[in-house]
Amino acid sequence: MGKIIAYVAMPHPPILIPEVGHGEEKKIKNTYDACESIGREIGEIKPEVIIIVTPHGVMFSDAIAISFENNISGSLKQFGAPKVSMKFEIDMDLTQKIMEKSDENNIPTVKVTTSNLKRYDREYELDHGSIVPLYFIKDKYNSFKLVHITYGGLTPIQLYKFGKLIKETVEESNKNVVFIGSGDLSHRLKDEGPYDYNPYGEKFDKEIINLLTSGDVAGVFNINYEMIENAGECGLRSYYIMLGAMDGNEIKGELLSYEGTFGVGYAVMKFKLKSSDRDMLEEITSEKRKKHMKRINNEDCYVRLARESLTHYLIEGNLMKLPSYVTEEMTNNKRGVFVSLKKFGVLRGCIGTIFPITDSIAKEIMRNAVEAGESDPRFSNVSLGELEDIVFSVDVLTEPIEALKEELNPKKYGVVVRSGRKRGLLLPDLEGVNTIEQQISIVLNKASISPTENYSIEKFEVIRHKGYENG
Numbered sequence: 001m002g003k004i005i006a007y008v009a010m011p012h013p014p015i016l017i018p019e020v021g022h023g024e025e026k027k028i029k030n031t032y033d034a035c036e037s038i039g040r041e042i043g044e045i046k047p048e049v050i051i052i053v054t055p056h057g058v059m060f061s062d063a064i065a066i067s068f069e070n071n072i073s074g075s076l077k078q079f080g081a082p083k084v085s086m087k088f089e090i091d092m093d094l095t096q097k098i099m100e101k102s103d104e105n106n107i108p109t110v111k112v113t114t115s116n117l118k119r120y121d122r123e124y125e126l127d128h129g130s131i132v133p134l135y136f137i138k139d140k141y142n143s144f145k146l147v148h149i150t151y152g153g154l155t156p157i158q159l160y161k162f163g164k165l166i167k168e169t170v171e172e173s174n175k176n177v178v179f180i181g182s183g184d185l186s187h188r189l190k191d192e193g194p195y196d197y198n199p200y201g202e203k204f205d206k207e208i209i210n211l212l213t214s215g216d217v218a219g220v221f222n223i224n225y226e227m228i229e230n231a232g233e234c235g236l237r238s239y240y241i242m243l244g245a246m247d248g249n250e251i252k253g254e255l256l257s258y259e260g261t262f263g264v265g266y267a268v269m270k271f272k273l274k275s276s277d278r279d280m281l282e283e284i285t286s287e288k289r290k291k292h293m294k295r296i297n298n299e300d301c302y303v304r305l306a307r308e309s310l311t312h313y314l315i316e317g318n319l320m321k322l323p324s325y326v327t328e329e330m331t332n333n334k335r336g337v338f339v340s341l342k343k344f345g346v347l348r349g350c351i352g353t354i355f356p357i358t359d360s361i362a363k364e365i366m367r368n369a370v371e372a373g374e375s376d377p378r379f380s381n382v383s384l385g386e387l388e389d390i391v392f393s394v395d396v397l398t399e400p401i402e403a404l405k406e407e408l409n410p411k412k413y414g415v416v417v418r419s420g421r422k423r424g425l426l427l428p429d430l431e432g433v434n435t436i437e438q439q440i441s442i443v444l445n446k447a448s449i450s451p452t453e454n455y456s457i458e459k460f461e462v463i464r465h466k467g468y469e470n471g
Helices: 024-045 092-104 114-118 128-138 156-172 199-214 225-231 236-245 280-297 301-316 328-332 361-374 384-389 436-447
Strands: 003-010 049-054 064-067 071-076 081-089 109-112 145-150 176-182 249-259 266-275 337-343 346-353 390-397 414-419 422-426 456-460 462-466
Touching: 003 024, 003 128, 003 156, 003 236, 024 128, 024 176, 024 249, 024 266, 049 128, 049 156, 049 236, 064 092, 071 128, 081 128, 081 145, 092 109, 092 145, 092 156, 109 114, 128 176, 156 236, 156 280, 176 236, 199 225, 199 236, 199 249, 199 266, 280 384, 301 328, 301 361, 301 384, 301 390, 301 462, 328 361, 337 361, 346 361, 361 390, 384 390, 414 436, 422 436
Parallel strands: 003 176, 049 145, 049 176, 064 109
Antiparallel strands: 003 266, 064 145, 071 081, 249 266, 337 346, 337 390, 390 462, 414 422, 414 456
């Protein structure tokens, strides 16, 4: 009987590798030393297979990508260190069985091969999300085969189930395996980091580390999605799969190091497991249902109308009648409306009307909610089964009023300009639009109005009705 004999979470900053860092790696010495320690322990364990889940291989939005050729190789040449290269044999038998079991359980996977990737103009190669962790292992022990997985855009529960299937497949084999969840935490810890600073970054890192060290698996799956989105992390989905592969156990994480020196959180952690009869998947789904009901119970009538309009359409195939809870304000006024759908903190659809095309705010919401779910060309149509995971928000544009240029504020007010039949509109609080001059220049350009023409200015506000989100 096979077994996963060790689980570790490792970061993957190329700067950690001396051939890339050229001394900068000394600024994250704790991370380096912790990875060295993990490498030594794996060398002593001598697993037959290492399963690694990475964010940086070829990724698909609707399937998990699994490397499926006899070997895989790669280097850090894109980071100026072509001599840091490695090649591993893929355990084709274990990989095949994982994919077969996934197919039997309706978890979509894709075989990643040289020929398959040609259609996407991508190369079949080992990514840096795998190379960096494996760097600390291969010089101490390299008599292992690899199962190389890139997580996809599936739901967290699907990823957990996939991890469970990996565990089952390993146990049906006769192989000893080490599981590595590769991922960095927030990329927004500092202004000088790879992304702009966001206060959610530090909060996310603290929360995920606390949850993992305490073994609160359900808590990991119920972190606030707004926090996840704003943290700019890349490790959480690796952890979802790794936690699934620990199913049937009480877990405790041992944090070996955490550093955020370069504005990115690097956590190195290993786990202790104790067999348990708890049904963790049921606990996760139960928390999800509670969260969904709490969100529904805290919706205002604008958000409720959007959600129920799309739900009714997906069930009945037509628009529902105006419900009794709609207020007079919603029926007696006409406004432009945007309806946005987010799933796990990521946009899932958004349709809006800048100027109303129906005879009331309520009908505008109903129309745009259905359009957001069914007709946003950037996304596939929303399915009925997804609704429990979708957070709705409704933005209502106030009636534009005449304004002088100096009365504008691009963070607070949107702007409308008119000259004859030409008209342009710009929403407020847009990224990169920080001054009145920028706002006017952009909206005039949108309206094809010259700055030298006579034009009128109107300002408006956007009132957001946001779905409650617990985390």
